[in-house]
Amino acid sequence: MIQLKGICKSYPRPDEGPLEVLRNIELNIYEGDYIAIVGPSGSGKSTLMNILGLLDHADSGEYVMDGENVAGLSPAKLAKLRNEKIGFVFQQFHLLPRTTAIENVEIPLIYSNADNPEERAIEALKNVGLEERLKHMPEELSGGQQQRVAIARALVTDPQLILADEPTGNLDKASGEGLMDLLQNLNEDGRTIVVITHDENLAKRAKRTVRIDDGRLSELRDVTPDSSGSSGETQMGDVA
Amino acid sequence: MNTKLLFAGSARMMMRYKMRTFFMAIGIVVGVTALVFMRAMGVGAEQAMMDTVNKTFSTATINLVAGGGHMGPRAGGPVTSLRVADFDAIENQIDGVVITGAMQWLPSEDIRYQGNTRQMSIYGYTDQTEAVWLRGVEYGEYFTSEDIESASRVAVIGQRAAEALFGDEDPIGKQIQAGSVPLRIKGVLELQGIDTHGADKDDEIHVPVTTLMRRLMNVDHVFAGRVIIDDPDNVENVGEEIKLLMRERHSLNEGEPDDVVVITPNLVQDIVSNANRVLGRYLPAAAGVALLVAAIVIANIMLIAVKERVPEIGIRKAVGAESGQINFQFLTETVVIALTSGLFGIGIGMIAAVAFGNLSDVPMIVTPGSLALGLGAAVLVGIFAGVMPARQASAMDPVNALR
Numbered sequence: 001m002i003q004l005k006g007i008c009k010s011y012p013r014p015d016e017g018p019l020e021v022l023r024n025i026e027l028n029i030y031e032g033d034y035i036a037i038v039g040p041s042g043s044g045k046s047t048l049m050n051i052l053g054l055l056d057h058a059d060s061g062e063y064v065m066d067g068e069n070v071a072g073l074s075p076a077k078l079a080k081l082r083n084e085k086i087g088f089v090f091q092q093f094h095l096l097p098r099t100t101a102i103e104n105v106e107i108p109l110i111y112s113n114a115d116n117p118e119e120r121a122i123e124a125l126k127n128v129g130l131e132e133r134l135k136h137m138p139e140e141l142s143g144g145q146q147q148r149v150a151i152a153r154a155l156v157t158d159p160q161l162i163l164a165d166e167p168t169g170n171l172d173k174a175s176g177e178g179l180m181d182l183l184q185n186l187n188e189d190g191r192t193i194v195v196i197t198h199d200e201n202l203a204k205r206a207k208r209t210v211r212i213d214d215g216r217l218s219e220l221r222d223v224t225p226d227s228s229g230s231s232g233e234t235q236m237g238d239v240a
Numbered sequence: 241m242n243t244k245l246l247f248a249g250s251a252r253m254m255m256r257y258k259m260r261t262f263f264m265a266i267g268i269v270v271g272v273t274a275l276v277f278m279r280a281m282g283v284g285a286e287q288a289m290m291d292t293v294n295k296t297f298s299t300a301t302i303n304l305v306a307g308g309g310h311m312g313p314r315a316g317g318p319v320t321s322l323r324v325a326d327f328d329a330i331e332n333q334i335d336g337v338v339i340t341g342a343m344q345w346l347p348s349e350d351i352r353y354q355g356n357t358r359q360m361s362i363y364g365y366t367d368q369t370e371a372v373w374l375r376g377v378e379y380g381e382y383f384t385s386e387d388i389e390s391a392s393r394v395a396v397i398g399q400r401a402a403e404a405l406f407g408d409e410d411p412i413g414k415q416i417q418a419g420s421v422p423l424r425i426k427g428v429l430e431l432q433g434i435d436t437h438g439a440d441k442d443d444e445i446h447v448p449v450t451t452l453m454r455r456l457m458n459v460d461h462v463f464a465g466r467v468i469i470d471d472p473d474n475v476e477n478v479g480e481e482i483k484l485l486m487r488e489r490h491s492l493n494e495g496e497p498d499d500v501v502v503i504t505p506n507l508v509q510d511i512v513s514n515a516n517r518v519l520g521r522y523l524p525a526a527a528g529v530a531l532l533v534a535a536i537v538i539a540n541i542m543l544i545a546v547k548e549r550v551p552e553i554g555i556r557k558a559v560g561a562e563s564g565q566i567n568f569q570f571l572t573e574t575v576v577i578a579l580t581s582g583l584f585g586i587g588i589g590m591i592a593a594v595a596f597g598n599l600s601d602v603p604m605i606v607t608p609g610s611l612a613l614g615l616g617a618a619v620l621v622g623i624f625a626g627v628m629p630a631r632q633a634s635a636m637d638p639v640n641a642l643r
């Protein structure tokens with residue numbers, strides 16, 4: 001579904017040389033994949049996710065989605081892909097304030113030409129267990145509930161690819177478990193899932209785990225609580 | 241794009257961010273109210289002045305004034321070539337002329353009655369004043385043609401002048417003294433009020449034009465006169481003929497300037513309406529400035545609002561909004577606010593103008609054109625104030641907007 005080849009991203013710094021956040025990333029994501037991305041804070045996970053979600057673009061390298069190099073696509077076409085193919089769950093939820101759960105979930109449907117947006121929004125909220133909170137504003141919801149609204153919004157367009165940046169970061173153990181079940185179900189339904197997480201339990205449920213360290217990506221065969229990622233590691237595409 | 245859903249969302253946001261919406265609206269409401277109000281004032285003033293002009297200069301009227309330049313006494317000394325006979329010639333020789341009347345004017349003379357002395361203007365008219373100058377006597381009688389022929393020592397007097405000289409006494413038949421000339425009062429003039437030059441038409445004396453020329457001023461020319469014609473559509477042509485006839489009668493060579501100014505109603509209306517257009521335009525221009533200031537305030541509030549809404553823009557873009565759609569949304573929001581405020585503005589402006597017109601004697605006229613102008617200005621302001629923030633909002637990169 002997606003091929004990343006030699007993706008690099010750096011940010012200029014005023015006094016030193018540029019900060020290299022992603023170095024030569026190589027990654028293939030297949031239809032129906034379930035990938036967990038792990039790595040220390042500041043290692044570039046969110047940056048990679050933004051590139052995958054077509055919110056940001058790489059400085060160099062190639063990003064091919066369904067056989068198409070996204071570098072050549074117009075902003076309008078990218079917006080359309082974001083709307084139709086990708087469901088993004090942000091690290092900080094990013095819900096509209098003073099806007100009800102239904103209205104928040106409806107937003108992607110404004111830009112697609114979906115019928116019955118309200119019913120679909122309600123359906124999506126039911127799927128994440130929020131049927132009791134349809135008319136609540138984000139300010140009136142707990143962190144876990146806001147996270148579920150954000151997930152409902154990502155799911156409402158029925159996207160093929162779901163990208164979730166630390167979806168369990170703000171949840172207690174029970175809701176975290178619930179969310180993991182939800183992601184697993186979505187994956188079993190055939191959706192492709194990429195999730196950034198610090199939670200090893202979540203990472204364990206994924207089919208594959210990749211690790212980012214200082215902007216370099218490596219694929220792990222297996223992650224266990226005591227192996228911190230150094231055993232059984234296959235370096236991929238790291239030429240430095 | 242689901243426009244209905246977008247608009248519903250926008251409407252909800254405006255309701256939920258009431259202060260922001262209110263501040264954007266208030267500037268336009270004030271500006272448009274001022275615009276409609278001031279335009280009503282301008283149009284009212286123009287109409288009032290045109291009414292006065294039309295009353296003074298009926299449309300089949302041509303005025304003649306001695307002199308080559310402006311109306312009124314000339315700087316280069318009096319022109320002495322305009323005669324009573326010129327008016328007779330106009331009446332007899334030019335087709336379409338119904339009647340004419342010459343006029344002479346003595347700006348100020350001491351008028352005495354017993355112990356009272358009063359400075360007044362004396363006008364010399366013919367016996368046709370009622371037909372030509374549309375003013376007759378309230379009581380008593382006006383001059384007759386014999387009075388004109390024999391330059392009789394008679395006068396008719398304005399009502400304020402009569403009160404000042406005679407108090408409660410009946411002026412008819414009384415003898416007054418104008419300079420050294422004794423005059424017998426024959427009648428009292430109809431009230432006319434203040435004229436367009438600011439002179440009090442009720443504080444003057446009329447005498448036969450011949451009496452004024454021969455006995456009081458010792459001249460044989462007149463100062464001005466009036467020609468009434470039968471067809472208002474013909475004023476320009478008759479005016480031209482009069483000019484030619486005057487040049488011929490005064491033996492002017494080619495290249496010499498006219499010695500008589502021929503004033504047609506069109507000319508007067510042009511001058512007056514030009515003066516009024518200035519009035520009718522500067523007042524709304526002042527309101528326009530208010531509106532422009534409002535526009536800048538609104539644009540700034542919109543810019544602040546856009547900054548506040550950067551995360552919203554990021555979210556919308558992240559879930560698939562195109563730049564054009566963001567642009568459209570922001571622009572629509574401003575135009576809707578502008579249009580709504582504009583409607584409030586013209587409503588309030590109209591009510592204020594009508595109320596002010598009723599409570600004061602300032603003439604106020606609200607025209608549909610003024611209302612359209614107010615609404616148009618509001619929408620323009622909305623677009624002006626909405627375009628920049630909308631551009632800025634839509635150009636934003638989603639990652640940057642979400643950071």
Ligand SMILES: Nc1ncnc2c1ncn2[C@@H]1O[C@H](COP(=O)(O)OP(=O)(O)OP(=O)(O)O)[C@@H](O)[C@H]1O
Binds near residue numbers: 012019021039042045
């Ligand atoms: N716009 C930017 N300008 C400059 N530096 C940036 C920018 N965005 C990210 N960075 C830097 O890039 C690095 C990677 O950031 P990123 O958000 O991808 O980390 P992360 O792995 O998601 O961390 P965390 O686990 O804390 O979320 C960080 O050092 C961050 O400071």
Ligand SMILES: [Mg+2]
Binds near residue numbers: 045046047091165
């Ligand atoms: Mg991150």
